[in-house]
Amino acid sequence: MRSHSLAEFDAVIAIGRRGSFRAAALELSVSTSALSTTIARLEGQLGVRLFNRTTRSVALTEAGRRFIEQVAPALSDIHEALDTVRSQQDIPAGTLRINTFATAGREILESLMLECLRRFPQIRIDVVTEGNLVDIVADGFDFGIRSQNLVPSDMIAMPLGPAQRHAVVATSAYLAERGLPRVPADLVGHACIRTRLPNGALLRWQFESEGEPLQLDVDGPLTLDEASLARIAVLASVGIGYFMESDVREDIAAGRLVRLLADWTPPLAPLCLYYPSRRNPPAAFKVFVDLARELARARAA
Incomplete structure (x- = not known):
């Protein structure tokens, strides 16, 4: 048999x-x-x-x-x-499966995932990026990475850095032609790059003034479902974009993009690595958690 x-x-x-x-x-x-x-x-x-x-x-x-x-x-x-x-391995090895969303993946790919591969060559990392929140245990993942407010209550969560922020940006060329929006309501007269969410709905741009939230439905010539594509469109002066700050931080620093309405975009929940409690996690699992702690300390310093 x-x-x-x-x-x-x-x-x-x-x-x-x-x-x-x-x-x-x-x-x-x-x-x-x-x-x-x-x-x-x-x-x-x-x-x-x-x-x-x-x-x-x-x-x-x-x-x-x-x-x-x-x-x-x-x-x-x-x-x-x-x-x-x-868990008793002298050399951590095996595959770690991680579920996250694209922006978070871009933010911590180099500092956490690639650093893990450099330090522990026998570890493999399998990353799935998706907009929808999934049950990482039921779907066979070792870790999830999401905003802190989206982490399920039964998970162990570890912040990976300071609070996040949104950033509204445009090129100098676009602003020279169309003018500078000074309050969110001014965006109504501008070409905005709209974002389609995983459930098919259009993202409402979130702002805040003196503790009062404001949601705005924007309009524009282009609707996309991926921030990396929206960034290309904004850099081409097609319109104004709304991103997680990490996606456009280097563009702002280099002067390729101008940040707008900064006073209206307050801090958001930080990114967290989260995972279920495990009695005897493999060595690869443990060193990844240790590396995440190291990254969190470095970002907090």
């Missing part, structure tokens, strides 16, 4: 949890075709279908549901035992 691997069982549980071969394949860092082959092989060995598959959906069969109910607790114990062993 052929023996089965942990990878096969992990595959079944990931597909059952995500309800999608594609999403499970991304979580497991394998191709969809390889995952499909793994499941087909396992089903052939067991002599029973674990999933009902159509071109549009994947659902557990009754046999698949019972399989997961019985296998999942034991598999969790096995992975915990493996984590215990990995």
